[in-house]
Amino acid sequence: MASLSARALAALLADWRTASAGPAYAVLADRIRLLVLDGRIAYGTRMPAERELAAQLGLSRTTITAAYAELRDGGYLDSQRGSGSSARIPQSSTIPAETAIAGYLDFTKATSPASSGLADAALLAAEEYPAYLGGSGFDLVGLPILRTALATRFTSRGLPTEPEQIMVTVGAQHAIALLARTFLGRGSNAIVESPSYPHAFEALRLTGARLATVNVTTDGGWDVAALDDELRRSHPxxxxxMPDFHNPTGRTMDAELRRRVTAMAEAAGCTIVADETTAELAIDGPEPLPPLAAFGPAITVGSLAKTVWGGLRIGWIRAERDTIQRLARARPAGDLGTPILEQLVAARVLDDFDTVLAQRREQLRAGRDRLVASLRGRFPEWQVPDVAGGLAVWVGLGAPVSSRLTLAARSNGLLIAAGPRFGVDGAFERFLRIPFSYSAEETDRALDALEAAWNSLGQSAPQDSAYLAEVV
Structure with missing residues (x-):
């Protein structure tokens, strides 16, 4: 069973004291509840002892006891004499099927409905499927037809690629996890952006690696000096x-920055894993730049989840041949290959991928314009950045109330990930990621819920609606 130290929990709680003017035990319980709901405290994690947490937070043990009691009453803690307390999810809100969240609008995911041609691609793939049934079905690197299609796509984007430089994976998250356990181990150092994709943090941490952060902001982009310092200091x-339409800030590295970053990493002996799942989701301006690996050594991770559909679990790794071979040797410890039928569907989708992208960009442009205009009209005190692509905006709230706003939004039927979900150490209480990939009706509903939640802050403590946000 995983355990959480008092020091680690205090880092996740960050500035919890500013969340509300209510009793300290109730405010603390609300913040821990959100950490469980958002998955930042995993189900079954052993919580720190009351005495240790009280000392770490500078509170009386009575306050911690009362907070834990409230969490137990709500079904968020299970306490056993002699074994301590473990995080739980109430029985009514275990990881849900769609029917378990009826009535809630889920904005925790920055994703889109399936592209219009996916069903036709699936029918074509089904016709081809019988030709593959004579084999074993275990495919560690990917079907030649799909690897060739992906290599051709990379080449057309400015990065000459051969099929042997491609491994097909079960989505981008699988690719990140495979790379992490291949290149990292207990005691290794790794660099991540802050904020960034939280499931990448999880995959890297599972190897036992230590994570160092480099800031990315909506106005300034990457802190290149800090990146250079960290590369020299920790030898990661x-x-x-994430160089293209960074999640969640929306920033993109220009050509000169790509050259600098890859050169710095190469000099430090650090392997770059460039997550390009949103790289082709440009909305405004010129076509995206070539992949980061066209400017210097880098491994590329991508998928069809953001461009085609999250339910099509096809991703890939683009790397040098020897790296692909190394990954193929390491892969069986985690899985034995990518499903054949889904690979055939992906290959058919790539036959007319430019049309898919054009339709997706048109949808995202309309969603972006509607969301940004509405946010600026309804919430003039918020800082809403301009974004040229991707799937979401990283909004500055002007106050450290993201977690509290998120809980209040749940009370109004909206599920949305709090800003700290995207940080390593509980930061970003002043920010909220809001996707613009949903329909106009859903966007308006979400904004109504956010407006009601925002107006309720300071008037009453938000009521909890239990739900575990698994995909962000």
Whole structure:
């Protein structure tokens, strides 16, 4: 069973004292509840002892006891004499099927409905499927037809690629996890952006690696000096970066920055893993730049989840041949290959991928314009940045109330991930990621819920609606 130290929990709680003017035990319980709901405290994690947490937070043990009691009453803690307390999810809100969240609008995911041609691609793939049934079905690197299609796509984007430089994976998250356990181990150092994709943090941490952060902001982009310092100081084995329409800030590295970053990493002996799942989701301006690996050494991770559909679990790794071979040797410890039928569907989708992208960009442009205009009209005190692509905006709230706003939004039927979900150490209480990939009706509903939640802050403590946000 995983355990959470008092020091680690205090880092996750960050500035919890500013969340509300209510009793300290109730405010603390609300914040821990959100950490459980958002998955930042995993189900079954052993919580720190009351005495240790009281000392770490500078509170009386009575306050901690009362907070834990409230969490137990709500079904968020299970306490056993002699074994301590463990995080739980109330029975009514275990990881849900769609029917379990009826009535809630889920904005925890920055994703879109399936592209219009996906069903036709699936029918074509089904016709081809019987030709593959004579084999074993275990495919560690990917079908030649799909690897060739992906290599051709990379080449057309400005990065010459051969099929042997491609491994097909079960989505981008699988690719990140495979790379992490191949290149990292207990005691290794790794660099991540802050904020960034939280499931990447989880995959890297599972290897036992230590994570160092480099800031990315909506106005200034990457802190290149800090990145250079960290590369020289900690000699990291791996750096996980998102150079195109960064999640969640929306920033993109220009050509000169791509050259600098890859050169710095190469000089430090650090392997860059460039997550390009949103790289082709440009909305405004010129076509996206070539992949980061066209400017210097880097491994590329991508998928069809953001461009086609999250339910099509196809991702890939683009790397040098020897790296692909190394990954193929390491892969069986975690899985034995990517499903054949889904690979055939993906290959058919890539036959007319430019049309898919054009339709997706049109949808996202309309969603972006509607969301940004509405946010600026309804919430003039918020800082709403301009974004040229991707799927979401990283909004500055002007006050450290993101977690409290998120809980209040749940009371108004909206599920949305709090800003600290995207940080390593509980930061970003002043920010909220809001997707613009949903329909106009859903966007308006979400904004109504946010407006009601925002107006309720300071008037009453938000009521909890239990739900575990698994995908962000």
């Amino acid at each position: 084995a791996l750096a996980y970066l």
